[in-house]
Amino acid sequence: MNVVIDFSKDNRKILKVLKEGRTFYLSSSYFPVSEAEKVAKSLKFEKDTILVVGLGNPYLIRELALSNLDKKVLVIEFFESIYSCVFSDKELKSLLMLSNVSVEFFDSFEKFKIFVSDLGDFDYYIHPSYKFLVPFLGEVEVAIKSHLQNMAINKNTVKRFGRVWAKNFVSSLKFVSKVKGVVDLFEKFKDFNTVVIGAGPSLDNDVDLVRKLYNNSLIIASDTSFLPLLRNGIKPDVVVSVDPQSRNFLYLIYEKVYDDVIFVCDTLYLPLVYEFIPNDNIFLFDSPFKLWGEVKKVLGEKGELFVGGSVVCTAIDLAFRIGNGNILLFGNDLSFTDYKMYCKNNIFEMSLMLEANFINPYDPWTFISKYPLVKALNNVGDEVFTDPRMLTFKKWIENYISSTGARVFNFTSKGLALIGQQNGDLSSFLDFNTSSRGDIEEIKKMLISIPLGDSDEGNSVLFMVREGVEKLKKELYGSIDFARITEILEENLVLKYLIELSIQDTLLSKYSKESFVEALKFSVAYLNRILSKLR
Numbered sequence: 001m002n003v004v005i006d007f008s009k010d011n012r013k014i015l016k017v018l019k020e021g022r023t024f025y026l027s028s029s030y031f032p033v034s035e036a037e038k039v040a041k042s043l044k045f046e047k048d049t050i051l052v053v054g055l056g057n058p059y060l061i062r063e064l065a066l067s068n069l070d071k072k073v074l075v076i077e078f079f080e081s082i083y084s085c086v087f088s089d090k091e092l093k094s095l096l097m098l099s100n101v102s103v104e105f106f107d108s109f110e111k112f113k114i115f116v117s118d119l120g121d122f123d124y125y126i127h128p129s130y131k132f133l134v135p136f137l138g139e140v141e142v143a144i145k146s147h148l149q150n151m152a153i154n155k156n157t158v159k160r161f162g163r164v165w166a167k168n169f170v171s172s173l174k175f176v177s178k179v180k181g182v183v184d185l186f187e188k189f190k191d192f193n194t195v196v197i198g199a200g201p202s203l204d205n206d207v208d209l210v211r212k213l214y215n216n217s218l219i220i221a222s223d224t225s226f227l228p229l230l231r232n233g234i235k236p237d238v239v240v241s242v243d244p245q246s247r248n249f250l251y252l253i254y255e256k257v258y259d260d261v262i263f264v265c266d267t268l269y270l271p272l273v274y275e276f277i278p279n280d281n282i283f284l285f286d287s288p289f290k291l292w293g294e295v296k297k298v299l300g301e302k303g304e305l306f307v308g309g310s311v312v313c314t315a316i317d318l319a320f321r322i323g324n325g326n327i328l329l330f331g332n333d334l335s336f337t338d339y340k341m342y343c344k345n346n347i348f349e350m351s352l353m354l355e356a357n358f359i360n361p362y363d364p365w366t367f368i369s370k371y372p373l374v375k376a377l378n379n380v381g382d383e384v385f386t387d388p389r390m391l392t393f394k395k396w397i398e399n400y401i402s403s404t405g406a407r408v409f410n411f412t413s414k415g416l417a418l419i420g421q422q423n424g425d426l427s428s429f430l431d432f433n434t435s436s437r438g439d440i441e442e443i444k445k446m447l448i449s450i451p452l453g454d455s456d457e458g459n460s461v462l463f464m465v466r467e468g469v470e471k472l473k474k475e476l477y478g479s480i481d482f483a484r485i486t487e488i489l490e491e492n493l494v495l496k497y498l499i500e501l502s503i504q505d506t507l508l509s510k511y512s513k514e515s516f517v518e519a520l521k522f523s524v525a526y527l528n529r530i531l532s533k534l535r
Contacts (some may be wrong), residue, residue, distance in 0.1 A: 001018070001019040001079070001081065001133070002018040002019070002081075002284075003015060003016070003017050003018075003079070003082050003085050004016050004085075004181055005085060005089060005092075005197065006029075008027070008028065008029050008030060008031065008032050009029065009030045009031065010030070010031050010032075010033075010034065012027075012032050012059075013089065013091050013092055014026065014027040014028070014029065014032055015027065015056050015057075015065035015082065015086070015092075016080075016251065017056075017126060017129070017133060018132065019132075019322065021067065021077060022132075022395075024129045024132065024133065025129075026054070026056030026057050026082075026127065026129055027056070027057045027058075027059050027060070028059075032057070032059045033059055035059075036057065036059035036060040036062070036063040039060055039063070040060060040063035040064050040067045041468060042466075043064070043402055045068055045123040046123060047071070047122050047123045048070075048071055048072065048120075048121075048122075048123070048125070049071060049072045049073075049074055049119070049120065049121070049122035050064060050068060050071055050072070050073045050074065050122065050123050050342060051074050051076065051116075051119070051122045051123070051125070051144070052064065052073060052074065052075045052076065052123065052124070052125050052126075052127070053076050053124065053125070053126040053127060053130060053137075053140060053144075054075075054076070054077065054126065054127025054130045055075050055076075055082055055083060055086055055103060056077075056082050056127055056129065056130070057127060058086060058088075058093075058095040058096055060093050061073060061075055061095070061096060061097060061101065061483040062095045062096065062101075064125070065098045065101045065253055066098070068095075068100075069100060071100065071294075072100050073098075073100055073101045074102055074104065074119075074122070075096075075101065075102070075103045075104070076103075076104055076106065076107075076112065077103065077104070077105050077106070078107070078112070079133070079134075079136055080105070080107065080108055080129075083103075083105045083475040084507050085499075088344070092109060093531075094451070102390070103133050109136045109139050109140065109143075109418070112140060112143070113139075113143045113310050113403075115144075116143055116144060116147050117143075117147060117262070118292070119347070120151070121151045122148070122392070123149070124144055124148075124436075125356065126141065133182055139402075139403065142181045142399055142402050142403050143403060145399065146396070146399040146400070149392065149395060149396055149399065152392075154265040157405055161244050161245070162258055162501045162502060162503070163243060163501075163502050163526070163529070164244045164448060165244050165268045165287075165501055166501045166502035166526070167499065167502075167530050168244055168269060168270055168271060169267075169268045169291065170462070170498075170503075170527065170530045170531065170534070171271040171534065172267075172268070172269065172270075172271040172274065173458040173459075173461055173535075174458045174459060175274040175279065175463070176267050176284065176299065176458060177299050177453065177454045177455045177456070177457050177458030177459075177461075178279070178453040178454065178455060178458070179274070179279055179283075179452060179453075180282070180283050180302075180450055180452065180453075181283060181284055181286075181300075181301065181302030181303045182264055182283045182284065182285040182302060182303035182305060182318065182321075183301070183303030183448060184283060184303075184320055184450060185238075185262070185264075185283055185303075185318075185321075186303065187320045187321070187322060187439065188322055188443055188447065189218045189322045189323050189324075189443060190322070190323065190324050191324060191439070192216065192217060192218045192323055192324060192416060192436065192439075193216070193217045193218070193323065193324060193327075193328060193429055194209060194217065194218045194220055194319035194320075194322070194323035194324075194326065194327050194328070195213050195217045195218065195219050195220065195327075195328045195330065196220050196222075196312060196315045196316055196319050196327055196328070196329050196330070196332070197210060197220065197221045197222065197225045197229065197236070197330045197331050198222050198224070198225055198310070198311075198312040198315075198329075198331035198332045198333070198412075199222060199224035199225040199228060199331055199342045199343050200331040200332055200333030200334070200335075200337060200343060200415065201333055201336075201337040201338055201340035201341070201342065201414070202330070202331060202333050202337055202341070202343070202412045202413045202415055203225060203228060203330060203331035203343035203413075204343045205413055206330050206331065206411065206412065206413050207228070207229070207232045207234070207302070207330075207410065209330070209426060209446055210229070210234060210253070210330055211232070211233070212430055213328065213426075213429060213430065214234060214437065215400060215436060215437045216430075216436035216437065217328070217429070217431075217436075218237050218238065218319075218320050218322070218323055218327070218440055219235075219236045219237045219238070220236065220237065220238045220239075220240060220315050220318060221236035221238070221239050221240070221315075222239075222240055222241075222243035222312055222331075223239055223240065223242075223243070223249075223251045223252060223311060224251060224311065224312040224342065224346065224347075225331055225343070226239050226251045226252065227251050227254050227345050227346075227347065227420050227466065228343050228344060228345040228346065230255050230257060231344075231345045234268065235257060235260075235261065236261060237261065237262065237440060237444060238259060238261070238262045238263075238264060238318070239262070239263050239264065239267045239315055240264045240311055240315040240318060241254065241263070241264070241269065241273075241311065242265065242266060242269075242311045242314050242514060243305050244268065244269060244270055244383075245270070248345050249270050249272055249273065251347060252273070252276070252277065253272075253276050253277075254347070255369050256276075258277050258278055258281055259278075259287075260441065260444055260445065260448070261281060262281055262283060262444060262447065262448065263277055263281050263282050263283070264282075264283050264284075264285065264305075264318060265282070265285075266284060266287045266305075266307055266440065267284050267285070267286060267287045267292050267295075267302060268287045268289070268291075268292065268496070273516050279452055280448050280449070280450075280452065281448055283302075283447075284302040284303075285302055285303050285304060285305040285307070286301055286302050286303060286304050286423055287307070288307055289497065289501060290497045291354065291494065291497035291498050291500075291501055293497075294493045294497055295461055295494055297456065298457050298460065298461055298489070299455070299457050299461065305317050305318055305321070306396075306400075310390075310393040310396075312332055312393070312397075313393060313396050313397065313400075314328075315405070316329075316397060316400060316408070317400070317407060318406060320400075320406045320435065321328075321531050325405075325406060326407050326409065326429075327405050327406055327408045327409065328409045328411055328426075328429060329408065329410045329411060329412055329415070330408065330411055330412055331343060331412060332363075332388045332410065332412045332415050333378075333412055333414060333415040333416070334365075334386060334391070334394045334413075334415055335378060335384040335385060335390060335415065335416055336368050336373075336375060336385045336386065336387040337378070337384055337414045337415070338383065339364060339365055339385075340398070341364055341367065341368060342418060349362075349364070352367070352534065358413050366460055368385065371387040371389075372387055372388060373385045373386070373387055374386050374387060374388065374391065376391075377416075377418055378414045378415060378416055378417070379410070379412065379413065379414060379415055379416070379417050380413070380414060382414065384414070384416075386416065390416075390530050392404070394416055394418065395505040396446065397418055398418055398419045398420055401418065401419075401420035401421070402420055407422050408420070408421050408422060409421065409422045409424050409429075411426055424457070424459075452479050461494060462534075463500060464492055464495065465494060465495055465527070465531070466531055468489075468494075468495035468497070469527050469531065470487060471488050472485065472495075472520065472524050473524055473528070475488070476517065476520060476521050476524060480517060482513065482516075485520070498527065499520065499523040499527070502523045502526055502527065503519050503522065503523050508531050515518040
């Protein structure tokens with residue numbers, strides 16, 4: 001590929017790319033400025049950051065920046081030839097000399113993927129010609145969409161559970177500093193297929209197939225499928241739980257079967273887990289929130305897993321990191337199969353049944369109909385109801401398959417088909433040799449026997465929180481000094497992020513002074529109540 005500087009009809013410098021006998025002008029070859037103005041006016045951005053893929057049209061980048069002075073314009077370039085061509089020319093370079101424009105160069109997709117995963121929320125624009133120039137642009141767009149999808153899931157989840165996570169964090173610190181991390185599990189079962197099981201309605205019909213796979217496969221269950229599997233005589237090897245509420249924890253304590261089961265949850269999980277489940281069996285993964293990002297500088301990393309959507313999404317990520325890459329899905333309907341929400345022995349539906357009576361009998365459709373329903377076709381061609389939430393989880397799994405190369409076999413008999421799923425016969429995974437099961441049990445035994453840490457750093461983090469809360473109380477209930485309050489929060493980022501999480505992760509910097517004080521008073525009072533119970 002050859003990149004040269006040419007001139008437009010109105011005598012402005014533009015980039016011309018010669019590739020495989022084709023010519024690409026990266027700006028308008030006639031009137032690059034006026035064309036850039038038109039394009040910029042037609043694009044509407046809502047987020048604080050605009051990600052532009054492609055440095056080749058500096059005129060458009062400049063217009064985007066000038067039209068969005070309150071936003072940051074972050075430009076990504078993958079070709080060194082285009083990057084050097086723009087920045088070696090004084091005229092082209094000057095177009096980018098705006099305070100809200102920054103440019104990053106990446107010589108590989110892997111480096112870009114790491115970079116984009118650390119960004120916050122953003123809108124994006126991809127230069128049209130780059131779809132022909134960048135051979136891995138499809139992967140770039142998948143990485144962007146996957147990140148934004150995860151951001152949307154996490155944002156909605158925080159709105160529901162932010163305060164719960166804040167409480168869990170403070171109450172669990174003394175345990176979290178000592179419990180093992182999922183990093184200890186990574187690649188430990190790389191000789192085995194992994195079976196990931198959700199609690200969809202199809203599991204009732206497919207559970208016998210899971211039983212046949214038990215001899216030679218690692219069984220990873222979502223928390224909601226733990227009880228149904230136990231009731232069918234199948235003890236999972238690993239149970240994954242991400243919901244911070246106490247309701248889902250009931251699945252883990254209902255049968256009190258813990259001895260050789262590994263439990264995986266995040267660092268902001270419900271503190272009850274440390275009281276009921278042997279701590280040797282618990283393996284934590286890093287919470288995705290800024291709060292834990294700050295705390296892990298003190299306590300150390302536990303290992304990353306995706307979190308924010310369905311628990312099955314987290315279980316799939318875990319399966320890929322610890323197994324051989326073959327992931328067999330069961331109970332992952334992603335729809336209301338046969339007008340049901342879950343498989344049998346589901347605590348949520350069991351509780352609804354207990355509340356039912358002759359006048360108000362239990363009817364699953366009463367609850368299903370509350371969702372914004374969408375029709376879709378399942379694996380066997382039947383029309384079923386699903387909802388936007390489950391379609392988001394479906395899209396996440398499909399993006400995961402595309403970006404990681406995970407070999408996902410969807411054996412959920414009536415589940416929605418997944419783009420990118422492998423086609424295979426279940427019989428090829430069946431092995432009646434029980435030696436594999438013995439090897440899996442030995443590996444689990446070794447992992448559970450890894451000693452817990454003896455760190456007391458959790459107490460030092462807790463002290464930081466207590467100290468910061470006391471300082472804020474003095475300021476908020478005295479003569480309010482905003483400069484001093486800001487200073488306290490910036491000096492104690494753990495406290496700042498904890499407060500943001502407890503008020504649903506809204507950035508304090510975006511509050512008016514009056515609402516800032518009210519939000520802060522609420523959060524400080526809330527944290528003070530939690531801390532008082534720990535004394």
